[in-house]
Amino acid sequence: MSSADAPIVSPYAELEPPEILAHNLQVGARVMAAAQSFALLAFVFAYFYLRTLNSNGAWRPRHVNPSAGIGVALAACLVLCAAAYFVGVRRLGDGTERGWRIAASAALVFGLGAFGLIVAQLASIEFGPTSGGYASVFVGWHAFYAVNLLLVLVWLETLVAQSLHTHTQHLAPESGDVSAPFAVMRPAGDAFAVVLSVAIVLGLLGYLLLYVV
Amino acid sequence: MSDVAFEQHAPRPAAAPPWWRRLIGFNLLAASALGIGGWFLGHWVGTRITIGMDSQLGTDQNDIATFMGFLFAVSGWLIGLGFLNYPLGRMLGRPPSLREKEEEGPGRYFRLCTDHKVVGMQYFVTILLFFLIAGLNAMFIRAELLTPKEKLWNANQYLSLVGLHGTMMLMMMSAAILGPFANYFVPIMIGARRMAFPRLESLSFWLVPPAGLILLSAVALGGFPTGWTGYAPLANTARAGMDAYLFAFALIGLSMTIVGANMLATVLTMRAPGMTWTRLPIFVWGVICTSVLMVLAAPVLFATLSMVALDRTADTSFFLASAGGSPFLYTNLFWFFGHPEVYILALPGFGVVLEILPVFSRKPLWGYRLAVAGMLGVTLLSFMVWQHHLFVSGMNADLRPFYMLTTELISVPTGFIFLNGLGTLWRGRIRFTVPMLFAMAFFSNFLIGGLSGVFLSDVPSDVSTHGSYFVMAHFHYTIMGGLVFALFAATYYWLPKMTGLRFNETLAKIHFWGMFVFFNFTFAPLFVAGMLGMPRRVSVYSSSLQGINDFVSVSAFLLGLSMLVFLINLVYSTVFARVPAEANPWHSRGLEFQLPTPIPVRNFERTPVIESGPYEYGVPGAPPVAALGRPAVAGGGGSSP
Numbered sequence: 042m043s044s045a046d047a048p049i050v051s052p053y054a055e056l057e058p059p060e061i062l063a064h065n066l067q068v069g070a071r072v073m074a075a076a077q078s079f080a081l082l083a084f085v086f087a088y089f090y091l092r093t094l095n096s097n098g099a100w101r102p103r104h105v106n107p108s109a110g111i112g113v114a115l116a117a118c119l120v121l122c123a124a125a126y127f128v129g130v131r132r133l134g135d136g137t138e139r140g141w142r143i144a145a146s147a148a149l150v151f152g153l154g155a156f157g158l159i160v161a162q163l164a165s166i167e168f169g170p171t172s173g174g175y176a177s178v179f180v181g182w183h184a185f186y187a188v189n190l191l192l193v194l195v196w197l198e199t200l201v202a203q204s205l206h207t208h209t210q211h212l213a214p215e216s217g218d219v220s221a222p223f224a225v226m227r228p229a230g231d232a233f234a235v236v237l238s239v240a241i242v243l244g245l246l247g248y249l250l251l252y253v254v
Numbered sequence: 255m256s257d258v259a260f261e262q263h264a265p266r267p268a269a270a271p272p273w274w275r276r277l278i279g280f281n282l283l284a285a286s287a288l289g290i291g292g293w294f295l296g297h298w299v300g301t302r303i304t305i306g307m308d309s310q311l312g313t314d315q316n317d318i319a320t321f322m323g324f325l326f327a328v329s330g331w332l333i334g335l336g337f338l339n340y341p342l343g344r345m346l347g348r349p350p351s352l353r354e355k356e357e358e359g360p361g362r363y364f365r366l367c368t369d370h371k372v373v374g375m376q377y378f379v380t381i382l383l384f385f386l387i388a389g390l391n392a393m394f395i396r397a398e399l400l401t402p403k404e405k406l407w408n409a410n411q412y413l414s415l416v417g418l419h420g421t422m423m424l425m426m427m428s429a430a431i432l433g434p435f436a437n438y439f440v441p442i443m444i445g446a447r448r449m450a451f452p453r454l455e456s457l458s459f460w461l462v463p464p465a466g467l468i469l470l471s472a473v474a475l476g477g478f479p480t481g482w483t484g485y486a487p488l489a490n491t492a493r494a495g496m497d498a499y500l501f502a503f504a505l506i507g508l509s510m511t512i513v514g515a516n517m518l519a520t521v522l523t524m525r526a527p528g529m530t531w532t533r534l535p536i537f538v539w540g541v542i543c544t545s546v547l548m549v550l551a552a553p554v555l556f557a558t559l560s561m562v563a564l565d566r567t568a569d570t571s572f573f574l575a576s577a578g579g580s581p582f583l584y585t586n587l588f589w590f591f592g593h594p595e596v597y598i599l600a601l602p603g604f605g606v607v608l609e610i611l612p613v614f615s616r617k618p619l620w621g622y623r624l625a626v627a628g629m630l631g632v633t634l635l636s637f638m639v640w641q642h643h644l645f646v647s648g649m650n651a652d653l654r655p656f657y658m659l660t661t662e663l664i665s666v667p668t669g670f671i672f673l674n675g676l677g678t679l680w681r682g683r684i685r686f687t688v689p690m691l692f693a694m695a696f697f698s699n700f701l702i703g704g705l706s707g708v709f710l711s712d713v714p715s716d717v718s719t720h721g722s723y724f725v726m727a728h729f730h731y732t733i734m735g736g737l738v739f740a741l742f743a744a745t746y747y748w749l750p751k752m753t754g755l756r757f758n759e760t761l762a763k764i765h766f767w768g769m770f771v772f773f774n775f776t777f778a779p780l781f782v783a784g785m786l787g788m789p790r791r792v793s794v795y796s797s798s799l800q801g802i803n804d805f806v807s808v809s810a811f812l813l814g815l816s817m818l819v820f821l822i823n824l825v826y827s828t829v830f831a832r833v834p835a836e837a838n839p840w841h842s843r844g845l846e847f848q849l850p851t852p853i854p855v856r857n858f859e860r861t862p863v864i865e866s867g868p869y870e871y872g873v874p875g876a877p878p879v880a881a882l883g884r885p886a887v888a889g890g891g892g893s894s895p
Binding site: 057061062064065067068069072073075076077079080081082083084086087090091094095096097099100101169170171172173174175176177178180181184185195198199202203205206225 | 341344345346347348349350352450451511514515516518519520522523524549550551552553554556557558560561564565568569570571572575576577578579580582583586587
């Protein structure tokens with residue numbers, strides 16, 4: 042890196058203890074989980090509202106039936122994603138980093154599987170979004186949930202990537218402004234668990250409403 | 255870790271590159287270029303993928319292409335500013351860091367900067383700019399209303415003007431106090447050196463300019479006929495300008511959510527030792543309450559606007575009764591956000607005026623805990639009142655009494671705030687400075703707004719006044735009379751600290767008196783116009799109302815002129831006169847005023863230890879608010895030392 046490209050660092054900069062960032066993440070994750078819930082609950086409200094009104098008798102015409110198989114697979118992927126992640130977090134707590142990395146990677150794979158299934162479901166449904174209130178909520182929920190899930194998985198991927206680099210990279214303190222960046226790993230994992238739990242619970246709620254009830 | 259150890263690891267400053275080199279890289283220039291390029295690319299991609307789609311056949315507009323254009327434009331804008339660099343680095347395993355580009359100099363205002371004070375200034379200038387544009391729209395509206403017949407604008411243009419004015423004001427005013435002043439001062443007021451998530455803080459700001467520009471682009475896309483509420487099903491069939499409204503408002507919803515989450519995390523985790531909940535400045539309590547509303551209400555707005563966008567692009571029928579949807583779904587979801595939005599506007603105003611009153615009364619804030627209870631009460635109740643906007647919509651009549659009661663109940667915690675204000679002023683040694691004048695005007699205006707609100711919360715009187723200029727007058731008294739007056743109180747109070755420069759006091763007082771008098775001349779007669787049956791959102795009215803409308807229009811122009819005085823003062827004081835302000839011009843006990851001006855990048859040399867509350871004016875033997883010279887203590891938290 043040339044001197045012109047070098048980042049300009051404040052002369053006031055000093056390294057920050059990792060506990061502060063850890064505390065930020067734990068609270069921030071809970072707040073963002075609340076925001077995520079309210080956004081998705083708007084669709085749940087729409088579901089109940091339109092179902093109750095059944096305007097023009099067009100809530101759910103008979104031909105509107107999504108693939109139950111994909112729905113079950115989607116719910117299974119979500120459950121497995123959560124299960125794998127929580128196993129990983131326990132390993133992280135035990136200090137078994139290898140176990141954590143394997144479990145978190147598995148959670149990522151299951152999460153991506155769930156995302157893929159949503160895309161497959163939307164691509165293969167035999168009814169259009171115009172087919173009544175249920176169809177609208179179905180399409181809206183899946184599209185919105187898919188974007189939400191993708192953002193959650195980006196965070197998970199970040200944790201996995203950071204974890205993988207723990208062993209491969211020796212970091213000089215000057216490389217960041219947090220004094221022990223990898224000490225944040227455990228609290229970041231716990232913070233993410235909150236967001237993931239809420240996302241999975243909402244996903245399962247969506248499954249119940251749109252496929253089971 | 256000891257301070258010595260910190261200093262040993264502190265990075266050494268690198269040499270600054272030449273000015274021309276700074277134009278190349280991730281900054282506003284690159285963001286603009288990629289944003290514009292992104293619009294064309296997105297529109298082209300959208301057009302290509304929709305060829306032959308049933309939903310686009312037989313129409314002369316392609317909503318998918320428009321949305322894709324906006325999406326690519328905003329993505330390009332954020333990439334140009336460098337917002338993707340850090341997340342991508344993290345996805346590749348880069349360790350976490352908190353700050354970047356916190357150098358001195360004007361360049362930091364035109365790029366991603368994680369210094370919360372820079373973000374505060376960025377917000378201030380941007381909000382001011384959009385406030386002026388929205389204000390100019392109001393002048394156009396009042397110019398049209400000088401005559402009872404269509405003159406300057408046809409009905410559609412007039413509706414678009416009204417919508418643009420309302421939406422821009424609501425969008426921008428949501429961040430009017432939190433954006434500039436909470437971002438700038440909340441970390442300092444709680445004794446922190448940064449926000450909890452500095453990059454998200456910067457992101458929340460950089461979403462605002464594209465939102466404003468996209469909303470303005472609605473003019474070129476045929477406008478939107480729905481006003482700021484965007485009611486479906488009219489929104490489903492409107493021209494492409496509606497897409498601009500939806501996208502812009504959704505961006506603001508996203509920005510609000512980020513701001514709220516960041517503020518909450520900051521106050522909960524970054525307080526200095528000794529900063530207990532009862533020592534928290536009242537402004538920070540206002541910010542906490544506003545943030546709760548933002549985090550819970552703005553995501554619902556985002557989801558609701560997404561549903562409208564799906565109706566317009568994917569042919570879903572969320573809001574079309576003929577196809578299994580319901581327009582009432584929209585009104586319910588929108589007002590679940592929309593009414594808390596009113597308090598998102600009002601609560602920071604409460605915080606500002608209660609912060610200012612003790613300083614200029616030289617007395618402790620009367621009833622601190624009552625004020626906090628009032629704000630929390632407003633926050634809680636604001637989620638339980640939204641259906642009063644639907645009283646005349648044909649809603650279930652059995653629900654009306656509940657919403658009437660909850661709406662009237664909300665005046666109780668609001669009344670606490672008035673009690674706090676009056677109790678603080680009582681027997682105080684009042685100094686009528688400009689911030690104090692604005693703070694006192696807030697109470698007078700908000701009282702009228704609040705009392706007129708009681709009529710609208712009451713079903714029988716709401717039935718006769720709904721949709722009339724009475725409603726218009728009411729919400730202008732609460733939002734402009736409340737929030738905008740509080741905004742100017744905050745501006746005159748804190749801007750000398752932010753800029754290090756003093757305002758010209760004579761011009762400031764001319765601004766205040768002009769604004770106060772002509773604000774009341776403009777909006778008080780509209781209560782009468784409303785009672786006489788003048789409806790909102792139409793430019794044609796009974797000729798018998800021309801006299802009152804002409805009076806209001808002339809007053810509105812003079813109100814606009816008073817804003818011009820503010821602008822002149824701002825430019826004169828900061829560009830030409832440049833009289834240095836003292837570090838603590840108001841002799842305030844606020845922690846922010848104990849720091850030198852300009853405030854250093856990292857705020858505090860050492861983490862401060864808070865030793866007393868911020869409002870102990872005139873209390874014998876009250877210790878200083880904080881010990882600023884003690885060694886740093888690791889960790890945040892608010893526990894007493």
